[in-house]
Amino acid sequence: QSALTxxxxxxxxxxxxxxxxxAGTSGDIGAYTYLSWYQQHxxxxxxxxxxxxxxxxxxxxxxxxxxKSGNTASLTISGLQAEDEADxxxxxxxxxxxxxxxxxxxxxxx
Amino acid sequence: xxxxxxxxxxxxxxxxxxxxxxxxxxFTLSSYEMNWVRQAPGKGLECISYISSSSGTIYYAxxxxxxxxxxxxxxxxxLYLQMNSLRAEDTAIYYCARDNYKSLDVWGKGTMVTVxx
Numbered sequence: 665q666s667a668l669t670x671x672x673x674x675x676x677x678x679x680x681x682x683x684x685x686x687a688g689t690s691g692d693i694g695a696y697t698y699l700s701w702y703q704q705h706x707x708x709x710x711x712x713x714x715x716x717x718x719x720x721x722x723x724x725x726x727x728x729x730x731x732k733s734g735n736t737a738s739l740t741i742s743g744l745q746a747e748d749e750a751d752x753x754x755x756x757x758x759x760x761x762x763x764x765x766x767x768x769x770x771x772x773x774x
Numbered sequence: 775x776x777x778x779x780x781x782x783x784x785x786x787x788x789x790x791x792x793x794x795x796x797x798x799x800x801f802t803l804s805s806y807e808m809n810w811v812r813q814a815p816g817k818g819l820e821c822i823s824y825i826s827s828s829s830g831t832i833y834y835a836x837x838x839x840x841x842x843x844x845x846x847x848x849x850x851x852x853l854y855l856q857m858n859s860l861r862a863e864d865t866a867i868y869y870c871a872r873d874n875y876k877s878l879d880v881w882g883k884g885t886m887v888t889v890x891x
Contacts, residue, residue: 715877762821
């Protein structure tokens with residue numbers, strides 16, 4: 665399977681909202697609700713931010729929200745803060761024990 | 775504290791082998807499915823292997839199939855990745871990650887594998 669498709673970069677000013685899209689197919693995003701998002705700061709370990717499309721693990725600010733429509737998922741960061749500047753990866757279960765990542769999106773806080 | 779700690783990375787020549795280990799603590803490894811995820815320098819994440827809690831089901835990405843072998847020893851709270859016939863394109867940080875209903879909720883700090891002559 666091919667990787668999921670994300671924009672290379674998005675940017676926003678502090679306090680604004682940004683949305684990252686993640687495009688897949690009917691065999692991955694469109695077929696399952698096992699859609700997760702990971703944040704990775706430079707040189708750091710990926711961190712789970714959203715799981716099962718729109719659920720937040722304990723400790724993740726409610727500024728982070730997820731959604732899905734058809735074969736496309738989205739991560740929205742509301743009230744953008746400086747510490748949100750990082751790379752974000754979507755990941756979907758694709759059946760047969762396969763998990764596909766997106767190529768990653770760099771969020772820049774202007 | 776829930777923790778995963780990888781070890782075994784290093785510099786290896788093309789065609790060589792390495793065995794990575796991942797030690798789990800703070801939770802019962804036998805209750806979870808596990809994955810190995812790698813990240814080449816400056817690149818994105820790639821899930822390369824999966825193993826079910828009982829080792830009954832195993833998956834490999836096409837990029838490593840036939841060369842890598844995942845295994846686990848629940849009695850030792852450990853996960854392994856045997857890597858043979860290594861290539862330059864296998865150079866990456868290798869992370870073990872806990873699979874919690876198809877979300878990777880706990881990650882180790884990773885171990886660097888460099889394949890170069």
